[in-house]
Amino acid sequence: MGRSPCCDKNGVKKGPWTAEEDQKLIDYIRFHGPGNWRTLPKNAGLHRCGKSCRLRWTNYLRPDIKRGRFSFEEEETIIQLHSVMGNKWSAIAARLPGRTDNEIKNHWNTHIRKRLVRSGIDPVTHSPRLDLLDLSSLLSALFNQPNFSAVATHASSLLNPDVLRLASLLLPLQNPNPVYPSNLDQNLQTPNTSSESSQPQAETSTVPTNYETSSLEPMNARLDDVGLADVLPPLSESFDLDSLMSTPMSSPRQNSIEAETNSSTFFDFGIPEDFILDDFMF
DNA sequence: AAGCCGATCAACCGCAATGTT
């Protein structure tokens, strides 16, 4: 079936709308209603295609459009709905009075998506992804704290211990000149010499490349080296790095229940009652 | 002052779904 062009390309204006064009469109729709979008431009004296008129009306000129910044509540609603519906912008917009699908889509792509990525959340699946989290800055700040141990304790209550444990092992690889309290530097830079693993390791890596249970012992030993052994319990047999790292960047959307389950497994976003925010103000 | 660059968002494009003849 051949697709007819949405409008006659000849003599049809494109690009930004002028105030005069807006007024013509508003006046016409106030008087006659939108009716047939294809014939509307001609009847309204506009040199635009019907599609352009419809878009201009629904996304900008409609009187019930709420303009201005998105409130925190609106953003939270968008995130929740997106976790269930995915990129169904029109369906999301239907639940946010006064907001258009285009506006929500733009806001998602320019603000919310980036915010989620910074928080280590995959904006597609809404599940945490370690490789999206900016761990280097997070942990550099952590390790540079004079009261490092106390801060680590707080961090461990906020983050899944496995994540914090792993991140503290990876940090020296990301920052060649970290500033550690006391003698931590030397310990952190020391390659894992106790491992008898026959598995070949990357030349510069001090972290085992094989994360199976057999590798947990040296990793736990390093927790002790960096002074985190008291704060974090040792890696458990159930620790599974692969599952932590394997969520694909643009995997098909998980159902909301599964996504929620993942969230509660990897990150604990609940704030403990004794949490002191000032401790994190570097 | 000028140029560059990243962020923002209005508008466009193409496809799919739905409606009409």
Added chain:
DNA sequence: CAACATTGCGGTTGATCGGCT
């Protein structure tokens, strides 16, 4: 029921703006 018309939707583009050098 097929053919065509219309509408709706989501991805993408490009103009504009503000901050920075």
